[in-house]
Amino acid sequence: MNPIQDSLMSRLKQETTAEHDRMEILMRESKALDSKERYAQFTLSQYYFQKDVEHLYLDPHVSQLIPDLDVRGRSEAALLDLADLGLKPKHEGNTTNAVSFPQSLGWIYVSEGSTLGAAFLYKEVQARFGFNADFAARNLAAYPEGRAIVWKRFKQTLDDANFNELEQEQIIEGAMQGFKRFGDLLADLKQLT
Numbered sequence: 001m002n003p004i005q006d007s008l009m010s011r012l013k014q015e016t017t018a019e020h021d022r023m024e025i026l027m028r029e030s031k032a033l034d035s036k037e038r039y040a041q042f043t044l045s046q047y048y049f050q051k052d053v054e055h056l057y058l059d060p061h062v063s064q065l066i067p068d069l070d071v072r073g074r075s076e077a078a079l080l081d082l083a084d085l086g087l088k089p090k091h092e093g094n095t096t097n098a099v100s101f102p103q104s105l106g107w108i109y110v111s112e113g114s115t116l117g118a119a120f121l122y123k124e125v126q127a128r129f130g131f132n133a134d135f136a137a138r139n140l141a142a143y144p145e146g147r148a149i150v151w152k153r154f155k156q157t158l159d160d161a162n163f164n165e166l167e168q169e170q171i172i173e174g175a176m177q178g179f180k181r182f183g184d185l186l187a188d189l190k191q192l193t
């Protein structure tokens with residue numbers, strides 16, 4: 001790879017900044033942390049998004065590239081949280097059936113990166129509602145090894161794979177799709193069942 005060219009991970013960060021900003025606005029507008037009821041709806045959105053992303057883990061291209069998938073993914077955590085919050089998902093609607101490799105890595109990027117911002121949300125729901133890693137906020141808790149370590153390892157894996165220009169474009173496209181999906185869930189939070 002051309003050494004003066006940006007790495008895939010720095011491109012992902014730069015080229016999805018506007019989408020990230022949009023997520024922060026949507027989070028505010030959704031009032032996800034205003035009440036336990038609204039937080040439960042937010043947890044439902046997490047559950048659906050995590051199911052979308054974890055579906056992509058089934059592709060051998062993905063599991064060969066990312067050997068520690070078993071520590072990633074939070075749908076199980078979100079499902080347990082939903083039970084604590086008295087909600088049950090009504091469907092398993094999967095929106096990622098048509099997502100192919102390496103676009104799928106962009107979706108996984110969105111999911112893994114969101115664990116960083118989740119640190120802030122975790123503190124908030126702990127302070128407001130007393131939720132924690134054993135009750136109702138498992139989906140926002142850090143991975144057992146710590147958020148930063150698991151994120152750094154993910155970044156390294158993707159950069160070390162040396163994807164060519166076309167593949168990088170596809171991964172960025174996948175990340176845009178992932179942000180769009182989560183944004184749609186957030187925008188619809190009140191109606192989510």
Ligand code: HEM
Nearest residue numbers: 012013020023024027109110112113114116117118120182
């Ligand atoms: C209140 C809402 C949010 C806040 C306050 C927040 C905050 C943050 C922070 C502080 C970082 C770390 C930045 C760094 O270390 O350079 C981060 C990274 C990231 N967040 Fe969020 N975030 C929020 C929502 C979301 C959502 C809803 C998603 C996606 C579904 C998301 C996806 C990401 C991604 C992909 C990264 C990694 C960026 C990179 O490439 O370094 N964030 N966020």
